[in-house]
Amino acid sequence: MTHSTTVKQKELFGHPVGLYILFLTEMWERFSYYGMRALLVLYMTTSALGNDPRGAGLGWTDQEALALYGWYTMLVYVMSIPGGMIADKLLGQKKAVLIGAIVLCLGHGVLVLTDTWAFYTGLGLVILGVGMLKPNISTMVGGLYREGDIRRDKGFSIFYIGINLGSLLATLIIGLVVAEWGWHAGFGLAGVVMVLGLINYIAGLKYLSHVGDIDRHSNDENEISYGELFGKLFTSKKQLFISFVLFVVSLFGWYKLGWAYGLLFVFLTVITALLMMIYKELESQVFKDRFLVLLLSFIMVIIFWGAFEQAGGLMNLYTESNTRRVLFGWEIPTVMFQSLNAGFITIFATIVAGIWAKRQLKGKEASSLFKMALGIIIMGFGFLFMVFAAMEFQQSGSSSMIWLVLAYFFHTIGELCLSPVALSFITKLAPIKYASLMMGVYFAATGLGSKVAGIVGESASEFGEYAVFLGILVFTVIIGTIFIFLLKPLKRLTHGAEDNEREINDDLTEGFELADEKIN
Numbered sequence: 001m002t003h004s005t006t007v008k009q010k011e012l013f014g015h016p017v018g019l020y021i022l023f024l025t026e027m028w029e030r031f032s033y034y035g036m037r038a039l040l041v042l043y044m045t046t047s048a049l050g051n052d053p054r055g056a057g058l059g060w061t062d063q064e065a066l067a068l069y070g071w072y073t074m075l076v077y078v079m080s081i082p083g084g085m086i087a088d089k090l091l092g093q094k095k096a097v098l099i100g101a102i103v104l105c106l107g108h109g110v111l112v113l114t115d116t117w118a119f120y121t122g123l124g125l126v127i128l129g130v131g132m133l134k135p136n137i138s139t140m141v142g143g144l145y146r147e148g149d150i151r152r153d154k155g156f157s158i159f160y161i162g163i164n165l166g167s168l169l170a171t172l173i174i175g176l177v178v179a180e181w182g183w184h185a186g187f188g189l190a191g192v193v194m195v196l197g198l199i200n201y202i203a204g205l206k207y208l209s210h211v212g213d214i215d216r217h218s219n220d221e222n223e224i225s226y227g228e229l230f231g232k233l234f235t236s237k238k239q240l241f242i243s244f245v246l247f248v249v250s251l252f253g254w255y256k257l258g259w260a261y262g263l264l265f266v267f268l269t270v271i272t273a274l275l276m277m278i279y280k281e282l283e284s285q286v287f288k289d290r291f292l293v294l295l296l297s298f299i300m301v302i303i304f305w306g307a308f309e310q311a312g313g314l315m316n317l318y319t320e321s322n323t324r325r326v327l328f329g330w331e332i333p334t335v336m337f338q339s340l341n342a343g344f345i346t347i348f349a350t351i352v353a354g355i356w357a358k359r360q361l362k363g364k365e366a367s368s369l370f371k372m373a374l375g376i377i378i379m380g381f382g383f384l385f386m387v388f389a390a391m392e393f394q395q396s397g398s399s400s401m402i403w404l405v406l407a408y409f410f411h412t413i414g415e416l417c418l419s420p421v422a423l424s425f426i427t428k429l430a431p432i433k434y435a436s437l438m439m440g441v442y443f444a445a446t447g448l449g450s451k452v453a454g455i456v457g458e459s460a461s462e463f464g465e466y467a468v469f470l471g472i473l474v475f476t477v478i479i480g481t482i483f484i485f486l487l488k489p490l491k492r493l494t495h496g497a498e499d500n501e502r503e504i505n506d507d508l509t510e511g512f513e514l515a516d517e518k519i520n
């Protein structure tokens with residue numbers, strides 16, 4: 001059945017106004033997320049006796065705190081899978097974002113309390129809230145653009161600036177608030193800012209009337225529920241066999257690595273089974289191939305974040321203990337180096353997106369897969385400067401901070417080639433019925449990448465920083481190059497999803513029939 005929505009899309013600076021609503025909502029949300037994240041390990045490791053001027057912490061060891069931090073930062077993204085599934089089948093993205101935002105306000109609100117139960121409850125609510133909000137708000141950005149609109153990638157880059165502006169402001173402000181008024185004031189500020197995000201979103205809903213609603217495809221006759229998909233698994237020999245093998249591996253992992261990893265593996269087995277069944281049920285080969293190439297591109301995503309996320313871990317520790325941080329007689333605090341990435345993004349995001357768009361209009365290679373592979377190489381190249389830093393440290397007992405600045409610069413340019421591009425790519429290729437789920441799987445891949453990063457970072461205590469940085473450099477450059485060699489066959493699988501992208505820049509867009517284009 002054809003279902004069409006005729007809407008007038010108001011525009012501002014060449015993009016739908018809805019983009020700026022989502023930009024601001026995500027900016028406030030990321031402020032609260034990154035602000036709270038910056039405090040987390042410090043709060044956990046501060047003495048519980050109350051002798052710290054910032055108030056009592058939890059009194060945990062570094063190892064305990066880092067372990068919880070690793071699981072927390074992974075879980076927030078892994079929960080994007082259920083968050084995406086709920087949006088696709090039950091709520092639509094718009095309502096899911098609303099609920100996510102409310103849950104986040106509650107979560108940050110609970111963290112203001114000083115009891116231990118409040119700490120765990122607050123973290124749990126934040127995990128659920130981000131899971132509901134993050135994938136779905138990203139999918140909605142894609143929904144603002146028609147198929148083939150060259151502005152989509154740029155729109156995602158603008159959105160990405162919102163993300164990083166939030167994180168930049170948070171990392172600059174929240175430390176000061178905590179130093180003055182204590183931990184729970186910091187958590188409280190994150191909560192207040194999230195309330196702003198919620199108000200901002202609700203006030204802007206009128207500009208989002210044509211995106212994120214589930215009824216765009218509810219009259220699809222081939223609609224199939226997740227329950228039915230799982231039911232079919234038991235009649236599909238190949239898929240059942242693979243799932244069974246993965247399940248056995250998960251149980252083995254449970255036995256060897258403990259319940260937390262065990263549960264994660266079982267969860268991933270269930271998701272893999274679901275993805276295999278979705279693939280099997282997709283109506284046409286075009287949809288199947290596009291689904292497959294998306295999943296393959298997520299391998300790049302895991303590797304990228306597995307290297308990139310050394311920023312908060314190993315590189316952070318390296319900055320703290322091995323780097324000369326004095327500038328004009330002032331010692332720059334270690335945490336400030338964490339702001340470099342967000343700062344560079346704010347400056348370079350539109351420039352990088354502009355370069356790609358120009359290239360594309362000239363007919364030169366600018367496919368998302370190419371950008372992503374190049375992103376891995378550029379980010380990996382950044383580790384060359386960390387290798388230099390480690391060499392200088394070995395020779396003279398400390399290293400210059402210029403290496404860190406250069407490394408973070410290349411990491412950022414690499415991130416800009418991969419991360420906003422991947423978000424956009426998903427909204428071009430995912431079957432619309434599973435758009436949010438695929439976004440959720442993407443974020444889960446970034447979360448798994450962070451977990452890998454933690455494991456790689458820890459190995460530095462055994463192999464030394466020099467070896468780890470060099471290893472990451474070599475590995476990422478090789479992987480990126482392999483993907484560039486595979487570009488042709490991979491691009492074939494996209495069936496021209498990115499060919500003929502053009503300027504669709506009419507001032508007031510009427511008859512925006514995206515749902516129809518994708519379904520029919």
Ligand code: GLN
Pocket residue numbers: 030077163419443446447
């Ligand atoms: N820094 C980006 C954000 O917060 C990307 C994070 C990710 O994809 N894991 O959205």
